[in-house]
Amino acid sequence: MWYVLYTKPRSEKKVSKSLEAANIENYCPTIIEVKQWSDRIKKIEVPLFKSYIFVRVSEKERERVFQYPGTVRYLYWLGKPAIVKDKEIDTIKNWLDDDCYEEFKINNLYSGQRVQITSGAFKDQKGIVKHVGSNRLSLILDTLGCIVSVRIKELA
Numbered sequence: 001m002w003y004v005l006y007t008k009p010r011s012e013k014k015v016s017k018s019l020e021a022a023n024i025e026n027y028c029p030t031i032i033e034v035k036q037w038s039d040r041i042k043k044i045e046v047p048l049f050k051s052y053i054f055v056r057v058s059e060k061e062r063e064r065v066f067q068y069p070g071t072v073r074y075l076y077w078l079g080k081p082a083i084v085k086d087k088e089i090d091t092i093k094n095w096l097d098d099d100c101y102e103e104f105k106i107n108n109l110y111s112g113q114r115v116q117i118t119s120g121a122f123k124d125q126k127g128i129v130k131h132v133g134s135n136r137l138s139l140i141l142d143t144l145g146c147i148v149s150v151r152i153k154e155l156a
Helices: 012-021 060-066 084-095
Strands: 002-007 025-027 030-036 041-048 053-055 073-074 115-117 124-131 136-141 146-151
Touching: 002 012, 002 030, 012 025, 012 053, 025 084, 041 053
Parallel strands: none
Antiparallel strands: 002 053, 002 073, 025 053, 030 041, 115 124, 124 136, 136 146
């Protein structure tokens, strides 16, 4: 089981490295974003979930993480610490490691619609369509408790 640890803004990678150095198992999923300034374009590794990392500690060791700068608190759900299953962490890892994306078709989706993903890294996950735009789709994944945003390419 993994707990969700809330960090100070832009401290996710620092906290992750500190915990790793202390032999506390953690996971800070990152993605590569392309940033453009007036004089250059640069690829930057940024956390997938802003201000959150996942830690795997025993119930007795949960308070140990607060010894490290940048940690704020654990995320709670219905009065109990939020828990993420190993399978869900593996799904995130596989999704981020997978450079191949299957072709998919979007037909008549609308905000609020309940859907089930039938293939890919999120296969069998259920969610709610948050937004459908001309080049982006946002989907709330119930079991992961997160929003996945997908860029949609025009089919030629």
